[in-house]
Amino acid sequence: MRLAELQGWIVNILRRGSVLAAGGLMGAALAAPQAAQANLHQRYRHVVRIHERLGGIASPAASGPLAPGIDWIVMDAATGRILSEHNAYNERFPASLTKLMTLDLAFHALSHGRLNANTPLPVSPAAASVQPVKLNLVAGQTVTVMQAMLGMTTLSANDAATALGQYLGGGSIRRVAAEMTARAHALGMERSEFRNPSGLPNPNQVTDAYDMAILARHLLLDYPQYRYLFSVPSFRFEGRTIPNIDGMLKRYNGAIGMKTGYTDLARFNLVTAAVRNGHMLIGVEMHAPSWIVAYNRMTQLLDAGFAAESGAPTTVIATATSPQPRAAMPPPPVRQPAAAPVLVASRSRTAPVHMIVARSVGHVTRDMIPGWTAQVGAYDSYILAKRQALTIRGERKVGIARVGSAVVHRHRIWRAQIAGLDHNDANLVCSAMRRAHQSCFIIPPSNESLAMR
Incomplete structure (x- = not known):
């Protein structure tokens, strides 16, 4: 990132902090219009925000996208009742959670006949050139709407999201972002703003945990026919197996996944x-x-939520700042999704999913990839690290070629890595390299901070 761009980010973030601080002074004046706007969303009757309940009084705690700590919320899908929350109304950068909003536009268009699953989406140079993680689409090719949606829900592919978003926006990223924001506000996501369909960094693209819960509930209840897309363990694309990288699908019994x-x-x-x-x-x-x-906390939060709903005692429930609202009139009962179509390679959650993702020539990522990582070399040069990562990825045909970096004694070291592996594949990669008398060691999922540097 250039210095000017970084300075722009900082200015925008500081401005957001000022706006949040000013919220306490403006809250009383805004309370009436906000209450009127809430009445537009009678279908779901989403719980009124805490700062509205307190007349707009600003929290003394640190806030804003870069504030320390974890924000979270647990919501009952059938009623919209908040079971527990912590800083759920603090603005954050959504990253690839943005793709849920893009999928909402797609589901809406599919439901109204403006798209079908086989509609071809042209891949523009802009879509092909976005930062990884990607399906490695090539400018000029086409993919179907279904392929793009599966790429987004499994691998979180930025090129697929951009191609789909551009199509929905009539060729314009700016137009689809405006549609995403307008749609979000119509759903009651009052603090969400979108600037692109993929979630790639933009200082003005923000949301909060509460808004994301509103969106997830809407997607699950209004489009049950597409719910299976969030649970598929893998799908086939151009001769490759594209895995679902959401670790909750394997960790939590009954998980639908999402993003x-x-x-x-x-x-x-x-x-x-x-x-x-x-x-x-x-x-x-x-x-x-x-x-x-994130995965361990989510497991604890959901376990506590289910225990609370069943009447069992629980120690994790709403924080002191969150008065419990009265439950609204429930919508129709939640129905289980229909069986997934034959696009799914396997429904087994216990079988290992081989991470056959990136093409072996010219494609590396510096993104954080969930799973085990095999570090296959350390170099003074990014080019050498990239070459090694691509070479080993091409030989082993597993994982995602990745280059990380760290500063050691004021000197930057570039690390060639194969990311997104399961434990067995990570061992196989390093065993093969050691037989060739090359250095290799394994980084487990619990040490992502080491792998990402």
Whole structure:
């Protein structure tokens, strides 16, 4: 990122902090219009925000997209009742959670006959050139709407999201972003603003945990026919197996999944829906320090939510700042999704999913990738590290070629890595390299901070 761009980010973030601070002075004046706007959303009757209930009084705690700590919320999908929350109304950068909003526009267009699953989407140079993670689409080719949606819900592919977003926006990223923002506000997501369909960094693209819970609930209840897209473990694309990188699908019994998201500033974001005994809950976490923390916290939050709903004692429930609202009139009962179509390679959650993703020539990422990582070399040069990562990726045909970096004694070291592996594949990669007398070591998922540097 250029210095001028970084300075622009800082200015925007500081401005946001000023606006948040001013909210306490303006809250009383805005309370009436906000209440009137809430009446436009009678279908879901989403819980009124805490700052509205308190007359707009600003919290003394640190706030804003870069504030320390994890924000979270657990919501009952059937009623919209908040079971627990912590800083759920604090603005954060959504990262790839943005793709849920893009999918909402797509689901809406599909439901109204403006798209079908086989509609061809042209891939523009802009879509082909976005930052990874990607399906490695090539400018001039086409993909179907279904392929793009699966690429987004499994791998979180930025090129697929951009191609779909451009099509929905009539060729314009700016236009689709405006449509996403307008749609979000119509759903009651009052603090969400979108600037692109993929979630790639933009200082003005913000949301909060509460808004993401609203969006997840809307997607699950209004479009049950597409719910299976969030749970598919993998799908086939151009002769490759594209895996679902959402770790909650394997970790949590009854998880529907939904979306993961990561950027350097957003940190680790997670939206998960799960069903137990016919009851559906939605959890949202934002700004977790690692995937392992995000997944473990989500597991605890959902377990506590299901325990609270069943009447069992629980120790994790709404924070002191969150008065419990009265439950609204419930919408129709939650129905289980129909069986997934034959696009799914396997429905087994216990079988290992081989991370056959990136093409072997010319494509590396510096993004954080969930799973095990094999570090296959360390170099003074980014080019050498990239070459090594691509070479080993091409030989082993697993994982995603990745280059990380770290400053050691004021000297930057570039690390060639194969990311997104399961434990067995990570061992196989390093075993093969050691037989060739080359250095290799394994970084487990609990040490993402080491892998991402």
